[in-house]
Amino acid sequence: MLRALLLSLALLAGCVTTHTPAPMFTAADLSHLKFLEGRWKGTGPDGQAFYEQYDFPDAVTFRSRRFPDATFSAATDGSSVTLQDGEIISRWGEYTWKAVELKPELACFEPVNAPSSFCWRRTGANAAEAVQRWTDAEGKEQSYTVPLERLPDRP
DSSP, rough: OOOHHHHHHHHHHHHOOOOOOOOSHHHHGGGGGGOEEEEEEEEOTSSSSEEEOOOEHHHHHEEEEEETTTOOOOOOEEEEEETTTEOOOETTTEEEEEEEEETTTTTEEEEEEEEOOOEEEEEEEEEEEEEEEEEOSSSOOEEEEEEEEEEEOOO
């Protein structure tokens, strides 16, 4: 009986106590994406080249802009990765992902409202890759790797 009373009091105390968990990620974690800063040429699944530029417009936002050619003159698309309440969220159009692993030279995201997961990984001094993973209609796991080649900065 005493044991049940103590357990009840402990449970009640746990319900009354408010505990705010520590944030999962910080701006320092977001800065691990610095390996992607700059201009890149990629090759899509269709074999076509595309061009992207990555930068940090502020300490809590990482931005990607896509261009139709190597002039980088008019962006046609873009996405953002932002730090919000201890979470790092990637948004592209209607799709949303949440960071699950961030460390130097690697960033992995799982879908919140998206058809696939993805990781960016540095593979060399001027090379990186984006690996996309999804499950097809038959339930088989699929993946595709997009190679990225760093381009020189503009003069």
